[in-house]
Amino acid sequence: MSTDRGRCAAVALAVLLAASLAACGGARQGSAPAGNAAGHALHAAAPGLTDAEKVLNVYNWSDYISPDVVPAFEKEYGIKVNYDVFDSNAVLQTKLLAGQTGYDIVVPSANFLALQIKAGVFQKLDKSRIPNLKNVDPDIAKRFAPLDPGMQYAVNYFWGTSGVGYNVDKIKAAMPAAPVDSFRMFYDPAVVRHFKDCGISILDEPEEIINTVFVYLGIPANSERPEDLAAAEKVLMAMRPYVRYVNSSRYIEDLANGDICLALGWSGDVGQAGLRAREARNGNNIKYLIPQEGAVMFFDMLAIPADALHPNNAHLFINYLLRPDVSAKNSSAVHFASSNAAAYPLIDPVVLNDRGIFPGPETKAHLVANLPRSQAYMRLLTRMWTRFKSGR
């Protein structure tokens, strides 16, 4: 890297890091891990230097992989996987921008990935080592293509939506005519107030939640107009008194147990809550619906940090996750949508035919993607989100 490019990357990193740290202001309630379980030394090393080491350090979203997939990879390749989890893009971004994470694979959402690519966080993929890339569904790929043109840095792991996760019986008891297929469940005070006592949660992902409010209000997604932000803040502040907590992972267990009755949550997470309730035979009937107003579609992307110590092993793992049988096993277990066309016929039909997970073309046409926002806008959004979380 020339000195100029190095300086440029350093400045870009500093700017993005400042924005990211600001985004993380305030105590988080998430289940972010304490650090890399492998305890990797935080020293710079030439990429691939220690690749002979049969190790792979993965940092993925929580509740996002079938429990038998990592052991099967370890057995097949003789590579030991250290697997850590996070539950928010802001937590991952802070680590990535600080650098030397010790991770070989990370899974940012595509709107975050786009900014991180600009900051020089990732290395380009060697596609010759990912033959299973041929399986990617072009219909889904075209939607995240603008965020990483040509899939140079990342491949899609799963995609999904944020919508209405609810306990059918508890919601019916609280409000017999509840509009369960609408964002009114959260954003109309005359509706949401009915569910305060049985418990409501909302995701701690401001860039995504603000877009759900825009969808509800009929404002174009990703708008950066200050007046749109103000309108969304008004909606969020009005519903805040009814919300029990703002968190992106706790709601799976709480919905399953009946400790909450309503979650503005991610499609697959709600699906997993339903599965856990069925397995526990606790009588909680959990459903997920994509609101009829439309919804936000996210894409979580597998990428390799520029300073990863085991990029060869990382490529092997990415290719493994894209194997149709492996992708199908994961999708069937975590209830998120694979974008691997060759995997579709192998996915559990209950998951594949669930229109909350794999929506039909009409619903898909009403889904909007999160796009990266400007730094100036992020400062405003972060301040608003801090006010929302604290309820003041």
Ligand code: N2P
């Ligand atoms: C996994 C949630 C991942 C979806 N539990 C959010 N990008």
